[in-house]
Amino acid sequence: GAGVSQSPSNKVTEKGKDVELRCDPISGHTALYWYRQSLGQGLEFLIYFQGNSAPDKSGLPSDRFSAERTGGSVSTLTIQRTQQEDSAVYLCASSPVRGTEQFFGPGTRLTVL
Amino acid sequence: TQLLEQSPQFLSIQEGENLTVYCNSSSVFSSLQWYRQEPGEGPVLLVTVVTGGEVKKLKRLTFQFGDARKDSSLHITAAQPGDTGLYLCAGDSGDYKLSFGAGTTVTVRA
Numbered sequence: 001g002a003g004v005s006q007s008p009s010n011k012v013t014e015k016g017k018d019v020e021l022r023c024d025p026i027s028g029h030t031a032l033y034w035y036r037q038s039l040g041q042g043l044e045f046l047i048y049f050q051g052n053s054a055p056d057k058s059g060l061p062s063d064r065f066s067a068e069r070t071g072g073s074v075s076t077l078t079i080q081r082t083q084q085e086d087s088a089v090y091l092c093a094s095s096p097v098r099g100t101e102q103f104f105g106p107g108t109r110l111t112v113l
Numbered sequence: 114t115q116l117l118e119q120s121p122q123f124l125s126i127q128e129g130e131n132l133t134v135y136c137n138s139s140s141v142f143s144s145l146q147w148y149r150q151e152p153g154e155g156p157v158l159l160v161t162v163v164t165g166g167e168v169k170k171l172k173r174l175t176f177q178f179g180d181a182r183k184d185s186s187l188h189i190t191a192a193q194p195g196d197t198g199l200y201l202c203a204g205d206s207g208d209y210k211l212s213f214g215a216g217t218t219v220t221v222r223a
Contacts, residue, residue, distance in 0.1 A: 042119075043201070043213040056210075101146075104154075107153075
């Protein structure tokens with residue numbers, strides 16, 4: 001079966017531009033997570049969606065970051081007015097229920113020039 | 114500040130040698146997970162340890178959870194080039210947010 005997919009795989013943008021990153025979770029998985037992985041750092045939690053509940057946005061680093069999940073499936077992470085420090089790999093993961101194994105996508109490598 | 118400290122940060126060994134990666138914290142976790150990540154891919158779960166003192170074996174990999182559930186280790190016996198990758202530990206504090214260590218980059222030379 002298909003795993004978690006993310007697009008684009010690579011994104012180069014100029015400082016100040018907005019970007020949208022997409023995540024397609026595994027079909028039937030109700031939980032979806034976004035993480036950021038910077039060079040030499042572990043994964044940093046950004047946001048969590050569970051079913052129809054309000055998302056946990058506590059990990060978003062600033063109000064330039066937002067995410068939505070439509071129809072309980074596909075999720076989009078939007079970064080407005082990108083800054084160079086936003087450069088990182090953005091990983092999406094899904095799990096069948098809260099607290100179980102998370103299945104990760106390949107990530108989107110974002111480079112802000 | 115990382116909630117989980119991994120050591121060493123980098124490890125380069127010859128094929129056939131043994132290695133140990135450590136994951137330490139001052140916090141107690143309800144469970145701890147180990148992942149391996151290869152370049153251009155997302156992390157893949159290797160094992161979850163739940164009980165203090167638990168030891169799990171996965172072929173040549175041995176995982177141990179500390180008695181106090183604050184630390185863990187990963188030991189690889191007779192490492193092979195296919196074991197090369199970034200090894201990440203992640204602690205579950207009982208909610209859905211995993212806290213990840215910075216990772217240990219393991220290189221096994223043929």
